Amino acid sequence: MADERRVADHLPQGARRRQLLQAAAAWPLAALLPAAAWSQSPAAAPASRLRPRVRPGDADWPSEARWQQLGQQVGGRLQALASPFAACRAASAAAPIAACEQLFQSLKNPYFISDHAALTQTLGWANAWTSSPSAYAVAARETADVVAAVNFARTHRLRLVVKGGGHSYQGTSNAPDSLLVWMRGMREIAMHEAFVPQGCAGRVAPQRAVSIGAGALWAQAYDAVSTQAGGYVQGGGCMTVGVAGLVNSGGFGSFSRRYGLASASLLEAEVVTADGQVRIANTCTQPELFWGLKGGGGGSLGIVTRLTLRVHPLPETFGAVNFTVKAKSAAAFRQLIGLTLDFCHQALLDAHWGEQIRLRRDHTLQVSMVFQGLTRREAQAVWQPFREALAGQPEDFEVDYGALSVITVAAREFWAPTWAKRMLGFMRQDSRPDAPATNVYWSGDEAQAGQVLHGYESAWLPAALLQADRREALGDALFAATRHWPVSLHLNKGLAGASAEVVDAARDTAMNPAVLDAFALAILGAEGPPAYPGVAGREPDEARARRQAQMIDQAMAELRRVLPAHAAYVAESNYFQADWQQAFWGANYARLRAVKRQYDPEGLFFTHHGVGSEDWSADGFSPRV
Template sequence: MLRIAATLPWVPLSAWTAADAQPSTATLARVRPGEPGWPSAAAWQQLSRRTNGRLSVIDSPLMACRATPAAAECARLFSAVKNPYFISDHPALTQTLCWVDAWTSMPSIFVVAARETGDVVAAVDFAREHRLRLVVRSGGHSYQGTSNAPDSLLVWMRGMNAIEMHDAFVAAGCEGSAAPQRAVSVGGGALWAQVYDAVSTQAGGYVQGGGCLSVGVAGLVQSGGFGSFSKRYGLASSSLLEAEVVTADGEVRIANACTHPELFWGLKGGGGGSLGIVTRLTLRVHELPDDFGAVNLTIRAKSTPAFRTLIGMVLGFYAEALMNPHWGEQIRLRRNNTVQVSMVFQGLTRSQAQAVWQPLRDALAQAPDDFEVDFAPLAIISTSAREFWSPTLMKRALGFLRTDDRPGAPKTNVFWPGDQGQAGQVLHAFQSAWLPAALLQPEQRDALADALFAASRHWPVSLHVNKGLAGAPDEALAGARDTAMNPDVIDAFALAILGTEGPPAYPGVAGHEPDVALARRQAEAVGRAAAELRRVAPDTGAYLAESNFFEPNWQQAFWGANHARLQAVKLRYDPDGLFCVHHGVGSEAWSADGFTRLA
């Protein structure tokens, strides 16, 4: 192992060796390489044996680029990170490379590439016994930087990606009190593209997951979880029936409504990486509709006053025709006085969807001097729901779906073109806020339209209507109430998102540095836009998976009244704070880098 370390110049020799002092039993501080208590080479070798050789030093191509930025391999790397699956398959990389003035993706020292639950148990025990900083990564999509940390031990879940269908699942301990139902069990490292393929394309069912196909299943469910059709099926966490989780004491626990119910509740929206490591999830499988469809159009206002009028028209139309289980995804308000609609629908035929939009089309047609509408022939389309995520030749040819272009890549490695911008991105700013449905009432709608118009003068605003559950069925609302999510989501008609990012770049790599000055200017603009929305929704929460790294009152914003209950779950299952992530439950007790206990 020491010989291996010698071939990796960016990994200090101290990473493999320890000082004479033994680890303390009280975790007041975690240890770094070279400090007293850092595990000896023999200890690391023992962990390697316990994990069947799945422990290794992380070989970071980004660190190599810092040393040789002009190398051809470096140029290829910054091109390759535009493929989200290339990132998923490398333990040193995360989907976001950095957030300017917030965090930079830094590799762990060691990684356990878990293949079975015992590997996770061994890593957890080792980190606890040696007071190590522990990091968990599945899909690596964390905007908050929680999928990485320097000087840490990484538990990489990507290899635990098995998928199993159940025709009549009953959670352990719930026999006699719960009816069997169709379900799917997935490993803690599975990505949504593979799960949709197994459940929908192959088995003709529907599981509520994420819209971005390269997102990890476990992380999304623990964050609450929204997908394109959440207005119909609710939160992904609401469909969680059972989870296998390794807690901080190294125990493997089965959490469901009957066994460890408080831990089960906390896993449903309490945030990934805070309560334990989820090694398997079992999710409810819903009936699959016959068809899914999409609406894509752009409306351009020919003057600034007309754009303000257009915003009011769109809000009224949404309140009357679209705030129901049939519709999801986004309405974007641009600074160039355009409204871009990128929405999906279920439970409707294409002709029915066209009829829904006809009143707005008619209203816009009556004002040709004010509005110009791009209603292309394919503006409203539908497809078999069973083939929605399937990479058919036609979808690939028309650019509706993209695939992993690496030789030999699995055919299920697919992603939507609109999500490619997230791969290898450098975040400049990101904020979110749930907008209460009460703002759509006639007496408040003008104030909302004014706020959205004012915000759009500073930065574009995206209304993710599938990420607010107002208008959802009672079953979806009841499911959301039984999660740790901020209750604001139940009464919200949309999640407003304001974000900005740059292309792949990395600090310290000459020729590939982030544009810091641009990032700061754009962050200020996003802040001004968000302030306009807060005028009409001053006390609303934010979605923890898509939120501001600098959220000032994050406990209230992410969980509202549920935060106190989450703290109790944390204290019960991780009293020493082994699991610590930025703005995660219990992170108040630790320094920003997660190494020093503050109180």
């Protein structure tokens, strides 16, 4: 059905060089920063009222000479930005210009977008925000560039924005009249065979790890860690998501029940705080800042420049299960939902399984699951009872298994751009002639590139809802929700059934504790194709967006009836979330606010519904009284 296009899952690096990098490629930052910049505790900041930020045209806006000085300080990497849609707005639907047509074609290539300082992967959210370029951008290549941008923004009271992968649904990667710190150039990756966080010698055992620049995308990380080095790093399912943004937001991958949250794999981070200091945060140094960076949301506590993540052993194979079931009546679909919940409870809540089961309004169930730690034969045996139950009711269910309903692939090649994956349509490549071979993305994620969101909701579903005395009510709620809008159950975005080690590691992050015993994250979303206000023939369909947003609201209202509380995932959530502090972080929010006050007392870092954002106007320019 045309109105049921679902938003796909995502939907972000001293004067003293660290001995820990040892044989890895050197990070050429030390000589550029004074020793004082590497202090280990925040400088005391005098208490002061938050001050309004300035815009172009204001008396306090930096002079051209000041901007030139910043440009010199960052080695010429300061850019004045302009919207690439400006020329399109001057054209008309009857006489579009060729460059405009080419732009909209290119917007379906996520790598084209990520290489453009003035663009974001999502072009906006209807009736909420529109992707708009900053006034200037520092195209950071080293930590010293980030320090210079932070100091300049603080001194001149500028709205500061940080962009890595640029996938933010909330629009946090862009803001007009701001200074952008564009991290795309900081994407170095270095493997370590025996990493010990700084200051932790004798307290933390060495382990295999990888250091990744904050501008890297997950496709590059997987290529370096899995394809090249034969290890596994917990990252995002979507390969064009930024590494830093995903980790700072918590971070789920396809195999989260086995390997845990991406944020729980964080061993150390290099971060520039609001005072312009470069800090090394881990469990031994800056522990509260380190905790806040593990799921507290990107861009609120500082600018992460490098992350070091645990590398796990890579299994021999990964696998996938894909098929669809069409129920022949509404009553049969309700029964199908019940059978699915029974099967989830009996067979899928363990470390082997991840990804999605989708429930659609046309009475279709779509299974798109992945697995690890099982052979193909073992995976087939797990699903056999479900298949037999469906086969026993041919009058109610029509099943399409296809030719590749259960497959396995070598884990080392899972993210590699092999010929087979391209030919079968699983994977696509950056179509630009000079693009690296590693610029790849899953075909199912293509709709995210250049999308305009119409509506979005998420909610963690507690495993208690699968107990015998509550399962029927959950089934009723899911069925009622699908009368309004499709529901996707992301079984990898809940840790019920994970090992005690994985759950304990997640508990030591800033994530909402609701994730610890959730069996799935329910996601309801809608998007339109690339569009931009004022471009003739390419404007967002606002009427359709309002209609779909209302249906999503109605569907989520049905699910809320069985939830003890509404807990949502910050990276995949409603822009208009009213109770966002509680929904995103629960009991952890008070601690996050304390970290914010310690490291950013004047509120330099602002993001929509980020920690401390309640102190500011919606655009982040004016303090609230």
